[in-house]
Amino acid sequence: MNPQKVVETTFHVRYAETDQMGIVHHSSYAIWLEEGRSEWMRVNGSSYAEFEANGLRLAVSELNIRFQRAALYDQRVTIRCWIDTVHSRQVQFSYEVIDAANGAILATGYSKHICLDTQNAVARIPDQWRAILAKAAAGTNR
Amino acid sequence: MNPQKVVETTFHVRYAETDQMGIVHHSSYAIWLEEGRSEWMRVNGSSYAEFEANGLRLAVSELNIRFQRAALYDQRVTIRCWIDTVHSRQVQFSYEVIDAANGAILATGYSKHICLDTQNAVARIPDQWRAILAKAAAGTNR
Amino acid sequence: MNPQKVVETTFHVRYAETDQMGIVHHSSYAIWLEEGRSEWMRVNGSSYAEFEANGLRLAVSELNIRFQRAALYDQRVTIRCWIDTVHSRQVQFSYEVIDAANGAILATGYSKHICLDTQNAVARIPDQWRAILAKAAAGTNR
Amino acid sequence: MNPQKVVETTFHVRYAETDQMGIVHHSSYAIWLEEGRSEWMRVNGSSYAEFEANGLRLAVSELNIRFQRAALYDQRVTIRCWIDTVHSRQVQFSYEVIDAANGAILATGYSKHICLDTQNAVARIPDQWRAILAKAAAGTNR
Numbered sequence: 080m081n082p083q084k085v086v087e088t089t090f091h092v093r094y095a096e097t098d099q100m101g102i103v104h105h106s107s108y109a110i111w112l113e114e115g116r117s118e119w120m121r122v123n124g125s126s127y128a129e130f131e132a133n134g135l136r137l138a139v140s141e142l143n144i145r146f147q148r149a150a151l152y153d154q155r156v157t158i159r160c161w162i163d164t165v166h167s168r169q170v171q172f173s174y175e176v177i178d179a180a181n182g183a184i185l186a187t188g189y190s191k192h193i194c195l196d197t198q199n200a201v202a203r204i205p206d207q208w209r210a211i212l213a214k215a216a217a218g219t220n221r
Numbered sequence: 222m223n224p225q226k227v228v229e230t231t232f233h234v235r236y237a238e239t240d241q242m243g244i245v246h247h248s249s250y251a252i253w254l255e256e257g258r259s260e261w262m263r264v265n266g267s268s269y270a271e272f273e274a275n276g277l278r279l280a281v282s283e284l285n286i287r288f289q290r291a292a293l294y295d296q297r298v299t300i301r302c303w304i305d306t307v308h309s310r311q312v313q314f315s316y317e318v319i320d321a322a323n324g325a326i327l328a329t330g331y332s333k334h335i336c337l338d339t340q341n342a343v344a345r346i347p348d349q350w351r352a353i354l355a356k357a358a359a360g361t362n363r
Numbered sequence: 364m365n366p367q368k369v370v371e372t373t374f375h376v377r378y379a380e381t382d383q384m385g386i387v388h389h390s391s392y393a394i395w396l397e398e399g400r401s402e403w404m405r406v407n408g409s410s411y412a413e414f415e416a417n418g419l420r421l422a423v424s425e426l427n428i429r430f431q432r433a434a435l436y437d438q439r440v441t442i443r444c445w446i447d448t449v450h451s452r453q454v455q456f457s458y459e460v461i462d463a464a465n466g467a468i469l470a471t472g473y474s475k476h477i478c479l480d481t482q483n484a485v486a487r488i489p490d491q492w493r494a495i496l497a498k499a500a501a502g503t504n505r
Numbered sequence: 506m507n508p509q510k511v512v513e514t515t516f517h518v519r520y521a522e523t524d525q526m527g528i529v530h531h532s533s534y535a536i537w538l539e540e541g542r543s544e545w546m547r548v549n550g551s552s553y554a555e556f557e558a559n560g561l562r563l564a565v566s567e568l569n570i571r572f573q574r575a576a577l578y579d580q581r582v583t584i585r586c587w588i589d590t591v592h593s594r595q596v597q598f599s600y601e602v603i604d605a606a607n608g609a610i611l612a613t614g615y616s617k618h619i620c621l622d623t624q625n626a627v628a629r630i631p632d633q634w635r636a637i638l639a640k641a642a643a644g645t646n647r
Contacts (some may be wrong), residue, residue: 098236114375146564248397262503283430293554330589346638383524
């Protein structure tokens with residue numbers, strides 16, 4: 080089965096995600112991007128919960144977000160998530176946060192992840208997972 | 222050593238804790254009360270981190286908060302935390318959230334906790350811990 | 364149109380909502396219940412965003428949650444939300460958080476809200492809103 | 506008065522900030538860095554609350570965080586915050602998150618901010634504020 084290159088997930092902005100500026104607080108985007116990754120993994124055949132059940136975790140080693148337009152309470156936002164690059168021990172995801180109503184880009188970002196074992200030592204991404212990730216990354220050309 | 226009955230911890234309201242109403246979002250208080258419990262345990266001789274290192278956890282079984290006055294960004298708030306009751310498998314903490322500048326009560330609350338082991342089975346609170354908790358609860362009369 | 368008495372909304376547990384106990388942190392439920400209220404308002408004809416646009420807000424005056432079973436990352440949870448009572452200046456919502464897969468109750472709760480105007484003075488709930496709320500509350504018998 | 510170039514603030518890691526990986530969730534760092542900025546403004550003579558009271562806000566336009574070592578519950582962390590560059594409408598802060606016990610770097614990051622007025626239009630940073638910021642940035646050489 081070919082993995083789905085770009086995975087989208089859509090939800091309402093929660094009230095608690097706003098701040099006194101009247102817009103969504105920037106820290107909420109870190110959580111949204113992660114939810115984009117979770118959906119990516121569900122869609123591509125293996126949830127991240129399974130990955131962790133195998134004693135591995137993809138720890139975030141770098142996070143970058145550029146904010147272009149404010150998101151508002153009750154708005155529907157779509158997270159678009161895809162894989163940029165896969166290495167033996169690392170993987171990079173990229174993201175767009177868009178207004179689900181009109182497709183306007185609210186933010187873009189990427190996150191780098193390093194594979195750790197239960198002892199928190201850097202570990203190789205298991206072949207099965209790496210194959211899924213690499214196949215998804217190949218030719219991603221959103 | 223006698224445990225300190227009522228333990229206080231004070232900190233600034235964080236910007237991310239506000240919402241578009243311009244005040245602190247009510248869910249932040251749940252986190253503040255927990256920080257009050259953490260401080261209680263630090264002060265009374267054993268951090269909660271140690272408790273968990275022994276394979277036990279105090280899971281929250283009930284949370285109640287009454288909100289009286291809004292808290293604002295940058296304000297200094299004090300969490301006052303004490304133990305109401307201790308049973309073999311349960312403990313109840315009570316709280317006041319006050320304005321550190323003038324002592325005005327912003328919120329009051331309580332939380333009930335049940336002791337769980339690593340299998341998530343209900344467990345007796347270890348004697349050593351229960352002794353600390355019971356001593357702290359006895360005669361609490363803030 | 365008759366309001367829908369019990370409104371449900373379902374979503375995945377987010378990774379960031381877990382804590383080191385391996386389960387959803389209890390403060391996340393406060394946010395979930397609020398999302399249940401937001402859905403209630405969307406379904407019953409008026410989003411809370413509109414309510415605030417009119418210069419009013421329903422401030423939380425009390426929150427109570429009883430936790431029965433742990434929620435886990437990636438699990439689908441359903442928030443069921445309905446109105447218990449409506450007064451001229453106050454309204455109480457009740458909630459169930461259930462496992463979407465099997466209907467098991469994870470938590471129950473209620474929240475009391477007081478209507479405030481832009482000056483943070485207690486205000487009457489506007490007739491139009493109160494009519495919606497009262498109609499929804501009448502005969503709620505989930 | 507000379508502004509303090511590098512401002513530090515220290516606090517305990519909160520339990521709610523951890524995730525099921527047993528470490529602090531990466532989104533918490535976004536909130537910590539912001540708390541570093543808040544402290545920077547308190548120390549250098551004007552709280553961010555005042556800034557907003559004047560109808561201006563520094564909206565985050567970019568956030569970057571590199572995670573080097575995990576932070577743990579109950580650990581004391583110090584946020585070091587300083588200004589990198591100041592422009593007429595923008596300012597960039599940089600940060601280190603360090604283990605307060607031994608000075609080990611847990612994470613580094615920067616955030617770019619753009620000045621917005623109450624209509625969300627890009628605005629010049631007021632001269633008084635810009636002077637404070639520029640003086641603080643000049644010769645920062647931590």
